Amino acid sequence: MTGLAVRQIGPGRLTRGLEGGGRVDWETHRRLHPDPRMIGSDGLIALAEAGRLCGRGGAGFPFATKLRAVVASAARRRKRTVVVVNGTEGEPGSAKDKVLLRRAPHVILDGAALAATALGAREIVVAVTDEEAAASVELAIRERELDGRARVVRLPERFITGESGALVRGINGRRPIPPGRKGRTSTRGVDGLPTLLSNAETYAQLAVLAGLGPGAYGKVGIPEEPGTVLLTVTGSARFPAVVETPAGAPLAHLLDLCGSRAGEGVLVGGYHGAWLSGDTATRTQASRASLREAGGTLGAGIVMPIGRGTCPLGEVARVARYLAAESAGQCGPCRLGLPDVAGALAALAGGQDAAAALERVRRAARMVVRRGACAHPDGVSRFVLTALEVFEADAADHVAHGGCGRPVLGVLPAETDAQLRLEVDWSRCDGHGLCAGLLRGTVRMDEYGYPVIPAEPIPAALEPDARRAVAMCPGLALRLVPRVPKEARR
Template identity: 85%
Template sequence: MTEIAVRQVGPPWLTRGLEGGGRLDHRAHRELHAVLRPLESDQLIALAEAGRLCGRGGAGFPFAIKVRAVVNSAVRRGRRTVVVVNGTEGEPGSAKDKVLLGRAPHLVLDGAALAATALGSVEIVVGVTDPGTAASVELAIRERGIGERARVVRLPERFITGESGALVRGINGRRPIPPGRKGHASTRGVDGLPTLLSNAETFAQLAVLAGLGPARYRKVGTADEPGTVLLTVGGSARFPAVVETAAGAPLAHLLDLCGSRAGSGVLVGGYHGAWLSGDIATRTQVSRASLEEAGGTLGAGIVMPLGRGTCPIGEVARVARYMAAESAGQCGPCRLGLPDMAGGLAALAAGRDAAAALEGVRRSAGMVVGRGACAHPDGVSRFVLSALDVFEADIAEHVERGGCGRPVLGVLPAETEAQSRLEVDWSRCDGHGLCADILRGTVRMDEHNYPVIPADPIPVRLEADARKAVAMCPGLALRLVQRVPKESRE
């Protein structure tokens, strides 16, 4: 797990003892945090309601409602329950849950164990993708001696792995992708049992709330959003960090703390979030209400300022291509809409027929909203459409001049596990266009009706289609070349 600094503004309730970067074992944890008194399910619900505790994984759903739904389902069906900690954190710009599980795993387990006891759960399952995180949690389970009722499940590190349905499927031994039919883990989750599923920070917040009590917990933050918030500040920040701050703190102050200004724009909420202009971002507070009023979202607590040295359209295009590759590919919006959107943004960034490309991006984004098997297409559309608004002046340069003159520095993380790329033997290519039909949104035809092949590696999800394109090329002009890993070249 990549080390990242931890900074604090206000009381360090979640990150106490983490400033030095080390991991708190069970003994060190107990010196900093109270032993929690067991609760009944109705007491747990009352505690969450009194502390106005909401999920910190993105949707901000009230925790008490989740607990009540699990209780009602268990009573109605006469079944036991399961508690699931979502520590997958597939969002490339997020590190807060990895920090908690890697350095303060016992705080998360405190909250999970409190919930499991209240619900009479058969087990606690912690879903992770990072090997370092998995090792830390497994060690914490051994340190607490709860191996008979807690386990770690490691899943593939993909953006969609953290979607609740995908996580449940993965824990159940199936492919971890969002199910085609929407359902609720509270009704039927792990092993078909009613499941309380929330992310790592939520369970850590629950432990803090139970330890402090609602009255003290509500003295920090805002009236509607008490307590602290964990943010991952990255992007062009000179000092990227996981920051714990009281809800309601000025966003501009946190950017200054991490060595960044709002610049040309600030992404809030991650790649399912939205862009804010620099002026608006500096007047915004760190709270769900303030960010939503500004046109953004708190989401999973990701803040990525974009400096003026990089091309914002190129950065957005890179992320859009990554997000299209990271989809489950099981519905039309993901299989067709997102690749079309990504291809249009790539053309816009390169200045190729930019006006038509811009119109195509808007059309694709509008067509996928509300039509996906999960929230992935909606989230990507929000990310892209907000970028078109915030970076309107930059887009005008791309349309009028073919570009803005700035390089694409890769400030926004958008890495894939892709290992292959397409090459064309131009002496054989006759421009039949079959490759563009098969790899829609990845390969495009230029004005001379010849394919435009991306220089970037082909996403893993599309490798089968890439092989099909190679096999079906009438001129035998395509080939798939294996990328040599960097470490093998050094």
Template identity: 75%
Template sequence: MIAVRHVGPPRLTAGLAGAGRLDWDAHRRLHPEPSPLTCERLVALAEAGRLHGRGGAAFPFARKVRAVADSSVRRRRRAVVVVNGTEGEPGSAKDKVLLRSAPHLVLDGATLAATALGAGEIVLGITEAGAAASMDDAIAERGLAARARVVRLPERFITGEGGALVRGINGRRPVPPGRKVRAATRGVGGLPTLLSNAETYAQLAVLAALGPHRYARVGTPAEPGTVLLTVTGSARFPAVVETPAGAPLGHLLDLCGARASEGVLVGGYHGAWITGEAAVRARLSREGLRDAGGTLGAGVIMPLGRRTCPLGECARVARFLAAESAGQCGPCRLGLPDIAGALADLAEGRDAASAERTIRRAVRMAAGRGACTHPDGTSRFVLSALDVFAADASRHRTHGGCGRPVLGVLPAETGARLHLEVDWSRCDGHGLCAGILRGLVRMDEYGYPVIPGEPIPARLEPEARRAVAACPGLALRLVPRN
């Protein structure tokens, strides 16, 4: 399990450094049981504590509660409280740490909200087995089995999108719905649903225990309290770190043995790259990172050292993001593979100038047009990489590369099992494979397919099999991953 550290007195991570799971008795020795609140008092508490969601969108928690309460009264239906514990972001571990090691703190916040709303059920959507087992045990320890349940969902990047999570809990395929449906109006079982991530509910429990005044003794006036961050990438000491909002990002990087020399990804794969110079000056808050050109997002900090190729790392992530889409709308089915393929061309020095133009054109076509924000987040990641690593891109255009290997510092596992191979003695360059696997297979200047070296993403295996079956020369085959 990833290390847990803190800057200043710990709140969410109290008792977690070097320890295992906090059971019911250990939790209560650290955290008093919060007093029940009415809905109006809960809204007032969240407003006074300026509590925002910690899953990426940073939506004001009080507004969510009020919307669910109003919908519940208007429709005369009992609400549902949902804890989003999916955390599909590959570089993030903060919610998993809370679910595995401090499950009762998450349940404190969830039950506080459920009691205030008069909710009939608490549902925890979780992908990771250890986190699910810990929460099942916590529900049993508290005698909440009649009121709370855990739903296991597939571990995909898009599973944690609000609409996808609700669909998954409802027993459907966990992908974003084709049209926007507010969970506050019609969520789990068609009922008004309060949906926030695990850290948000843990922060609510801490806010209720401390009260707004003590809660605001750390942090900034606009963003009181602490933030929970996952520091990975090229950090020598990767960790989940709790730190007061507004603390220097440079201090956090030093704590985790990382340098900001090459660039730092803030906010995760739907976040943005900032330069090393900007990272040293940046403050760890929504406002501070926005001023630096980034975003707090999912609370992921990924510094990139000088030993690996930045464009190669970003191309791997872009390929991962294209494969992790639901594939149900044009921007994801066509735009993201085009972006990923062109970024791979740029990283490998193939027609690099044309590749960069293709990326920017595909981004313009994809951003703002998807069924969810996945194309927007992917576009932000790629465009910020082109800006921050402009000097590296220039070397790739001029020399065909930067001379550095791609070390895989940024996690980009797709669950892929099969490689695509070509028998060149049979291939006649018909191009059917490139038509079926658009964005994955491309044709070179001589009219022959360029086959990716990485395994085929699991989502695209059916199309890959179609391409194999369609090849007139029987030149294409799928082979198991080594």
């Protein structure tokens, strides 16, 4: 995924100098990008407002508002501040931030240094999960002689690691999961200090805005959303790429650039985003407002068309199982609700009592909304329910005929670091169902009362439950065996 090509619609800004495929070092960076003039907090807030800069990590929160909150908290508490770059990018379908971290780290550090100077921050913390990204940023820190003022923190590669509360917990040396009690990082973040936290692209955009000034920055894009956006275009695209484009460019143009059509549907915003029908997607622009009006979201800047050769419901079921396993598992919607969603989707995709399974999916997905400790259940619900709307005809085929006749090709990435898979000795299995109870959403029971075991490896987060299922199986029929890599099978 991180080996994707970089493409540009119009002159590159964030991706300037990346056409050749290498990393932009400090000396080259300074030739390509103007040195942003350091300003105070009031000036930085005014600059962010003039450039209409919003976060690029998913929520699209106004950057000036974040700055104000940190400044006010620091003044009220008489504390130093910390600037955090969220470079974790736990979305399997996203690579834009990793591309910047690996190949253009200085444009990110320009923005982070600008913010740190304006706030009088104690330090800059760059949080990453990717080894190559960590090495690139550490080298950039040395190139700029920022040792002692900036550091890199490596965190586990998980979907939920990038949630703000989880990220701060991880930087503070705790388990990086969303805290049960919600709080604002602008008030109490890293080491309990007021913390400015935004994702890698946001700081890069801040650097470009400061270097060009609001007027030149807004010469591309649309008035409400000036500048460019970074998008990761994958899915069934023949030429997957990280694309820098002016905000407001037609989504159809982006798909064409990457060798794809909208087909039956396009996922926008990632696995907490939404599905758009092919017709809707071709009429939509790459902007927050246009995508919102169409029923989607810019989210994490992910565009995933899905081709006609794969089963859409099978793809969605794979991802739902992955998302259920990637939860923190600390509240009812994640521990029980998401496995129920994944299990019902697996039954629907497999044609097992599909009509009842379809209703179970809808009911379970609606039940988790606004009940979780974080936004993970809400995002999964949106991903699933919009899929059922867009692929309504496919769902009808599964209900009427037990399937759509298409294979599941794995077009949507559902990455896992799992190394073990489950096997059943059918001569011993008596269909007690304990394994399905312990591994809800992963193991299900068929119409004859026997377990249906997935061919995919068990996600690492579910290994303890899988080992418990093996130990408790009354017939001693279940076992965990090492995963055989595809290259070894070939």
